Amino acid sequence: ERHLQQNRLSPLSSGIxxxxxxxxxxxxxxxxxxxxxxxxxxxxxxxxxxxxxxxxAIIDISRNVYLYMCTEGGNVGTMSIVSIEGDMSxxxxxxxxxxxxxxxxxxxxxx
Numbered sequence: 699e700r701h702l703q704q705n706r707l708s709p710l711s712s713g714i715x716x717x718x719x720x721x722x723x724x725x726x727x728x729x730x731x732x733x734x735x736x737x738x739x740x741x742x743x744x745x746x747x748x749x750x751x752x753x754x755a756i757i758d759i760s761r762n763v764y765l766y767m768c769t770e771g772g773n774v775g776t777m778s779i780v781s782i783e784g785d786m787s788x789x790x791x792x793x794x795x796x797x798x799x800x801x802x803x804x805x806x807x808x809x
Contacts, residue, residue, distance in 0.1 A: 727751040729768035729775055739764065746794040755799050757792055763799065782808060 729751075736745060736756055744757040756764040761782040768775045782789075782801065791802035801808040 727768070729754065729766065731775060732766055732768070735764070735766060735777065743789065744792040746792050746799070748794045748796050750796060752796065753794075755792070755794055757789060757801070761789065763801075 732754060736742065736754075739756050739758055741758045741760060742756050743759050745754065746757075747754040751768070753768070754766045756766070758764075763780040763782065765778045765780065766775055767777075787804040787806075789801050789803055793800045798809050
């Protein structure tokens with residue numbers, strides 16, 4: 699049985715608390731332009747971030763990983779793009795860790 703811990707999720711919008719009637723969500727971080735960046739990724743499959751919110755990764759169906767790093771104040775961000783080559787099986791799962799991203803394909807793990 700899984701229990702959702704209060705204040706463990708990091709929504710991208712400060713309006714999410716009101717929009718979803720309260721709940722366990724608490725706005726904890728703002729990364730300016732991240733909403734705009736993710737909106738342009740029309741073939742995104744996963745969006746993940748470690749608990750610290752140090753970065754956000756957007757993974758698309760073309761096997762590209764867009765890493766968006768946000769400064770502490772949220773005013774400046776940088777984006778890097780990593781293309782996954784070699785293992786051509788579909789990405790079926792992703793988790794973000796503080797220092798790495800784990801991708802689960804149909805055949806293997808990619809770190």
